Amino acid sequence: MSTQLSTPTDRQSAEALSRSKNEPNWLVDLRGEAAELAGTLEWPKPEKVKIERWNLIAVGSYDQAAPANAITDLPEVVRELVAEGTENLVIQQNSSPVWTQLSAELAAKGVIFTDLETACKEHGDLVKPYLFQAVAKDEDKLTALHAALWNGGVFVYVPRNIEVEIPLQAILFNTKAEASFAPHIVIVAESNSRVTYVDYVVTEPGAVTEPFVYHSVVEVYVKSGAHVRFGSIHHLGGSGVDLTVRRAIIENDGVMEWVLGDLSDGSTLSDTKSVLKGNGSQSDAKVISIGKNAQQMSLTTQAVHFGLRSDSNMVTRAVMKDSASAIINGITKIEKGATKANGVQTEKVLMLSPKARGDANPILLIDEDDVTAGHAASVGQVNPEQVYYLMSRGISKQNAERLVIYGFLAPVVSEIPIDAVREQLEKLLVRKLEG
Known part of the structure; x- marks a missing residue:
């Protein structure tokens, strides 16, 4: 283009x-x-x-x-x-x-x-x-x-x-x-x-x-x-x-x-x-994404701490199909003076095709000593052992892979506190993963 x-x-x-x-x-x-x-x-x-x-x-x-x-x-x-x-x-x-x-x-x-x-x-x-x-x-x-x-x-x-x-x-x-x-x-x-x-x-x-x-x-x-x-x-x-x-x-x-x-x-x-x-301020972010075809995605979630005892949590889970690609950035920034701040982030990407790409980039920028901060990131494909286990219980390979994918997304979907969002998200996940 x-x-x-x-x-x-x-x-x-x-x-x-x-x-x-x-x-x-x-x-x-x-x-x-x-x-x-x-x-x-x-x-x-x-x-x-x-x-x-x-x-x-x-x-x-x-x-x-x-x-x-x-x-x-x-x-x-x-x-x-x-x-x-x-x-x-x-x-x-x-x-x-x-x-x-x-x-x-x-x-x-x-x-x-x-x-x-x-x-x-x-x-x-x-x-x-x-x-x-x-x-x-x-x-x-x-x-x-x-x-x-x-x-x-x-x-x-x-x-x-x-x-x-x-x-x-x-x-x-x-x-x-x-x-x-x-x-x-x-x-x-x-x-x-x-x-x-x-x-x-x-x-x-x-x-x-x-x-x-x-x-x-x-x-x-x-x-x-x-x-x-x-x-x-x-x-x-x-x-x-x-x-x-x-x-x-x-x-x-x-x-x-x-x-x-x-x-x-x-x-x-x-x-x-x-x-x-503010002091004692809190932020919690849950992000789910699915890419397909040749789609390009840039997904960034950030938390910038200024307040004392401020707390942030960020969770992103993405599934990439076909030749889709995603750059997933999690940025936790704790400014000088934000003592007792806590920042945690997790980014996980599941790739369903050899041509799909997913980069998970956890970034911690800490300018204060008396804080806690952590991150986790993973990028991988569907675990063949999990698929094999499900197939050994009489489930087809296609359905076994589908269950593994839903299991990957479930920890985020299940924690969504808004019923209407969770229900619509579940419908769209099925439509996009299987469509």
């Missing part, structure tokens, strides 16, 4: 699009500044993956879909993901929201759950202090381009001491390659609040065959004593490039849980970082 380094926007066009959507002046200015930056910055350079060779500028044009009158009006791929009885739901089709729903009970408590474009207009005083603070718009060309062109998205605000017991759900899907598909997600959990957010990023099967780019940024702000669970499953078609950057800022005694299923069929860049800013 040819190298593409130009930028598919400029200040004038970014600002014009923003004004056409009646966005506030501060957002118009932000988009214009970001568009200028995108023309001067370089693409991110993940280790051993040259993403500049991917088709990075097939970002499409803004395409506003008509709002849905009922869930039944939406494609089957969306309907089957809607949790039964859900009252809290945001759905984005291509570039714009088509469904927004929040229970009266949560609204009465001051909870905000809506698309980010609407939030910028109606709750600008809450959005503006957080938008592009965890992820700077000038971090690289990708974040600048996203800041100029993001659309739809999700905004979650949970007031102090409020617990949201039922998960908030978002479904983000595309139906045409020429439509811009770039949601931005901002979650703010005030002190001692609790919330679970789950999203699914999918392509309507058979509808998108031309090249497209999905670029997304997630910013999570976990205030003192708050607890945020963030579950996300990506299953985009093979003609797409999936570029996702996630960041969480965690204050004193805050808890952040990531549960991620990177199951898209095209080239994938996934970069997830927890910044343990």
Whole structure:
């Protein structure tokens, strides 16, 4: 595939699009500044993956879909993901929201759950202090381009001491390659609040065959004593490039849980970082990925410790089929002064073909003496002894290999604390491994 380094926007066009959507002046200015930056910055350079060779500028044009009158009006791929009885739901089709729903009970408590474009207009005083603070718009060309062109998205605000017991759900899907598909997600959990957010990023099967780019940024702000669970499953078609950057800022005694299923069929860049800013802050990340065909993947999970007694745990398990390749980085950084910090990480890759490749890179960067840190990494193929044992019990070779693979993934899947995510992840694992 040819190298593409130009930028598919400029200040004038970014600002014009923003004004056409009646966005506030501060957002118009932000988009214009970001568009200028995108023309001067370089693409991110993940280790051993040259993403500049991917088709990075097939970002499409803004395409506003008509709002849905009922869930039944939406494609089957969306309907089957809607949790039964859900009252809290945001759905984005291509570039714009088509469904927004929040229970009266949560609204009465001051909870905000809506698309980010609407939030910028109606709750600008809450959005503006957080938008592009965890992820700077000038971090690289990708974040600048996203800041100029993001659309739809999700905004979650949970007031102090409020617990949201039922998960908030978002479904983000595309139906045409020429439509811009770039949601931005901002979650703010005030002190001692609790919330679970789950999203699914999918392509309507058979509808998108031309090249497209999905670029997304997630910013999570976990205030003192708050607890945020963030579950996300990506299953985009093979003609797409999936570029996702996630960041969480965690204050004193805050808890952040990531549960991620990177199951898209095209080239994938996934970069997830927890910044343990506060004393006693915690982060737990569980990542599952499956690569197939000639798919290229760069999966990075990071934890940066600043706070005293901060604690991080990262687990990644990946299965590579055919001639797929993955670079899996686990980075634990303990800054000077983060005494009593604890960081643990594990990366494991299972290869199902002689042509498949998987590199697991555990990285510990320690600038403080009084800490504990550890890592484990392994890359290998299906154990023939395990397969032989199962075959000796009357199980076919194909089924025996399938059981070994599921057993490899099970320790992560079984620990996923969000029922809806675990169930959908199990379905997609079967579909991708056997499809």
